[in-house]
Amino acid sequence: MADHADDGDGVGDIFIYRGGRAHLHVTRVVIDKSVEEIENNAFDGCEQMVHVETHDGIRKVGGINLKSAIEIDRAAFYCCRNLESVEFGENLEIIGGTAFHGCSSLERLNLPSIIVIEEAAFYNCKALTDIELSERLETIESAAFRACERLQRIAIPLKRNLFSFFVRHDHNQIYNQFDKCDQLTTVDLVGGIHTTVASLHMESWKTEMKETISRINQVLPDADQGDKIAIIRQWMDSVIDKMVHYKAEHYRYVKEAITLLELALWKAKLGAREDNYAEGRTRKTKTDVECARRERRVICGADTVIKNVLPFLYLE
Structure with a gap:
């Protein structure tokens, strides 16, 4: 039987987790190399926790509750291949680079308050099928969802420059947030855009805006996987431009x-x-x-x- 967290060692403000339920007051957690399984709800009630550091020897991770977290640090759950679910709260603003890289059992994401998703945060999450993001979202960095080969749907806010690029050695700007996401066929918009469209003065404007918004889901299924991010970016710009025009008319x-x-x-x-x-x-x-x-x-x-x-x- 694994030692309980009560038997763990506190080093400064870092808690060494050796199994069981973690202390409620922990802020920074390091998973001991002796731990191969993290049980369900191991960190329930840890309202002050801001950082979890794992290791490559973990075989199983239960559902993790991160409702109180504001930021998830870089590589916090890197290659936790058996992590199936994470419950994110309304305080989470930043997910660090490679935080869930290689979490190949993670199936769904709901990030109700996220502002920044850093590079490769969910790279190679092979089981991920559905992503619901926040209206507050400002940036999705490069390769954030690259190689999520089962990803079918993503819900995002309507904003210019939502996707950031990296500069290749030949100085070209590359957008690769959805590279190797062959099954991505549906993009929905979150936020007040639908209310704004419904409030437009003319019925013909409403109809045209609805058609423009829905067009992405007619085009995307037939697009090559390498073209998906370019098509999404062009579509978002066209929706924004048309919305600006009809707002002025309104x-x-x-x-x-x-x-x-x-x-x-x-x-x-x-x-x-x-x-x-x-x-x-x-x-x-x-x-x-x-x-x-x-x-x-x-x-x-x-x-x-x-x-x-x-x-x-x-x-x-």
């Missing part, structure tokens, strides 16, 4: 609608008083006209309506 219509609303309120609430006021002031200066306009907006209620309605007509 704002133009909003401004026109506000002007019409203002005129309608003047007409409905001022009536004859408006006409008499205009006849009595045939020679207004520009300043007088603007002052009169502001006064009429207050009198007819346009200021109140516009202030409360206008924010709902604009798009995120």
